[in-house]
Amino acid sequence: MAYNKQRIPDVSPPLVSFSSSSGVSPIQSAQQDPLFEAVKQLIIETRNPSVAHVQRRLKLGYLRAVGLLAALEGEIVTAVDENGWRSMMALGETKIRGSRVKLAIVDVETTGLDPVQDELIALSVVCVEVDRVSGELLKIIDSYSGQREPTRPMSPAIEQMVGISTSDLAGQVLDLGQISAMLEGCELVVAHNAAFDRSFIEPHVPVFGQLAWGCSQKDIDWFGTEQQPKASIDHLLFLYGLEASIGTPQADCNALVRVLGLPLPVSGCTGFAAILASTRSPRYRFSVPDPGAENTAVLIELGFKFDPEANAWSAIAGGVDVPRLESALVDMAVFDGRFEQFSIELLETPPKA
Numbered sequence: 001m002a003y004n005k006q007r008i009p010d011v012s013p014p015l016v017s018f019s020s021s022s023g024v025s026p027i028q029s030a031q032q033d034p035l036f037e038a039v040k041q042l043i044i045e046t047r048n049p050s051v052a053h054v055q056r057r058l059k060l061g062y063l064r065a066v067g068l069l070a071a072l073e074g075e076i077v078t079a080v081d082e083n084g085w086r087s088m089m090a091l092g093e094t095k096i097r098g099s100r101v102k103l104a105i106v107d108v109e110t111t112g113l114d115p116v117q118d119e120l121i122a123l124s125v126v127c128v129e130v131d132r133v134s135g136e137l138l139k140i141i142d143s144y145s146g147q148r149e150p151t152r153p154m155s156p157a158i159e160q161m162v163g164i165s166t167s168d169l170a171g172q173v174l175d176l177g178q179i180s181a182m183l184e185g186c187e188l189v190v191a192h193n194a195a196f197d198r199s200f201i202e203p204h205v206p207v208f209g210q211l212a213w214g215c216s217q218k219d220i221d222w223f224g225t226e227q228q229p230k231a232s233i234d235h236l237l238f239l240y241g242l243e244a245s246i247g248t249p250q251a252d253c254n255a256l257v258r259v260l261g262l263p264l265p266v267s268g269c270t271g272f273a274a275i276l277a278s279t280r281s282p283r284y285r286f287s288v289p290d291p292g293a294e295n296t297a298v299l300i301e302l303g304f305k306f307d308p309e310a311n312a313w314s315a316i317a318g319g320v321d322v323p324r325l326e327s328a329l330v331d332m333a334v335f336d337g338r339f340e341q342f343s344i345e346l347l348e349t350p351p352k353a
Helices: 026-031 036-046 051-058 062-071 156-162 176-182 194-201 206-210 233-239 249-260 271-280 293-301 321-335
Strands: 002-004 100-110 120-131 137-147 188-191 212-215 283-288 305-307 312-318 341-346
Touching: 026 062, 036 051, 036 062, 036 271, 051 062, 100 194, 100 249, 120 176, 120 194, 120 249, 137 176, 137 249, 176 206, 188 194, 188 271, 194 212, 212 271, 233 249, 249 271, 283 321, 293 312, 312 321, 321 341
Parallel strands: 100 188, 188 212
Antiparallel strands: 002 341, 100 120, 120 137, 283 312, 283 341, 305 312
C-alpha cells in the first residue's frame, strides 16, 4: 500500500465485520486481521486486555479492537463479565497452555566483524523447551560447544581479544551431525545479536538457514516498554542480580537462557514469551523513496536504513512497531508534508534477523 499527500489514509480500517453475509464469522475475520498477532503480543506482554488499552497502544478504531479481543476469548482472555471487563485467563485455562516449543539459543566467537573476510571459530548451542504462551522455561534439552580452525592464522591482537590461539584451534571442526540432530524439531533460533551471529553461522552450518530466527535485543522492547538504558547481556545479568558472564559463547548462551526465562522488568512477561509473540507477528517493509536530507535523521531514529538496491530508506517491523511506524510516517508525509510518499509491503516470508 502506498500513501501520498493527496490522500489521507484510514489508519484504523474497521476490518472486523459483524455481518455474516460474506460467510465469514466475526471471529474468523478478526483472526485474519494483520494485527491479530500484534494484539495478542501486546496483551501477553502488558497483561492488560482492555479495549481502551488496545486502541491506545495500536491506534485502532473501537469496533476493530472489540473484534480482535473477542477473537482471543478462550485463548488468553475471558469473555466480558457483568461489569463489562475482560481478564487474562489463568495459564492452566488457556487453550494453548501446555503447548511446548523447542528453541535453540546460540552464540559465536569470530575473528572479526566482517562475515566476508573474517571467520567463525567457535559456536555454542543450547536447546530448551518453553511454554508457548507463558514463555516459562520448562527444561534444558541439550547443549553443544565446538570450535573451528580458521583458514588463516589469527593475528596476535585477535588471539588476545578472543582468548584463543591459532594453535588451540588446529584440527578443530564443528560436528555438523550432532548440531543437526539437536536442532530436529526446533521452531526458532534465538541469538542476542541475531543478524551478526546468523551471517557467520549459516555458511558453515547450513541447517540454521532452514530455521526462523529471533533476536533477544530487537524482539524485546528493552529501551521503550522495559525502560532499560542498555540491552547488553552484561547489563541484563546485572539487572537481575545474576553472576556476570565470562564472555565465552557457552557462558553467554547459558546467561541468555537464564535472562529470557525471567519476567521482564516492566511488562512482566518472560523474555521467551516476548520473543515468541514478536516472531509470530506478520512483518512489513516500510519504504520512503525520497525523504529529503533534512528528514533522514528522524528516519534513522525510527530504525530506517538506506537500501541501495531499492534506492529508498527502509525498515522492517512487526508487532506493535507496525502501527507506531505507520503513524509516524502518516504524520510526516500527510500532515507535516515532509515528503511526498511512502509504502508498506507485507512480507510473504520472514526476513533475516
